Amino acid sequence: MVKLMGECPKARVAFLLALAADVSVAACIRQAAQTPPPPATGAPIASLPLAEGVPPPVASAPAVSALPAVAPVRVVQLPTRDRYRYVERAYALGEAFADSPADYTVDYDGERPWVWRSEAGDYRLVEDAPEGERIYYYDAGAD
Numbered sequence: 001m002v003k004l005m006g007e008c009p010k011a012r013v014a015f016l017l018a019l020a021a022d023v024s025v026a027a028c029i030r031q032a033a034q035t036p037p038p039p040a041t042g043a044p045i046a047s048l049p050l051a052e053g054v055p056p057p058v059a060s061a062p063a064v065s066a067l068p069a070v071a072p073v074r075v076v077q078l079p080t081r082d083r084y085r086y087v088e089r090a091y092a093l094g095e096a097f098a099d100s101p102a103d104y105t106v107d108y109d110g111e112r113p114w115v116w117r118s119e120a121g122d123y124r125l126v127e128d129a130p131e132g133e134r135i136y137y138y139d140a141g142a143d
Helices: 001-006 008-036 083-095
Strands: 113-115 125-127 132-138
Touching: 001 083, 008 125
Parallel strands: none
Antiparallel strands: 113 125, 125 132
């Protein structure tokens, strides 16, 4: 190869250009590894400060006896191993949210339930009721 490069100036130039390109790429990679990443420019939504000011008045949800009558719910009997799966998922979701502040509240017929939403799209809603807190869990995409 050395003999070929000595006889052909074009091959020598091509070899030197390839060598220079390789050295400059290696220097860029080395510099990028030593340079710290730039600081984050914005906070994630979950870490934004809570709203300030006077909170809306707390209103209790109606008692269970005061709720309107609804059509019967269709009941599906699941195999024993699947029977408590929804309850276990709801419990796990409640444990995951733990004591974190609610993501938001909504005005719903004069009530303002607190809403938590997971990254997967599951929801936990909590509202005040005369008997205490009433908690609802919804799987992602469920009614």
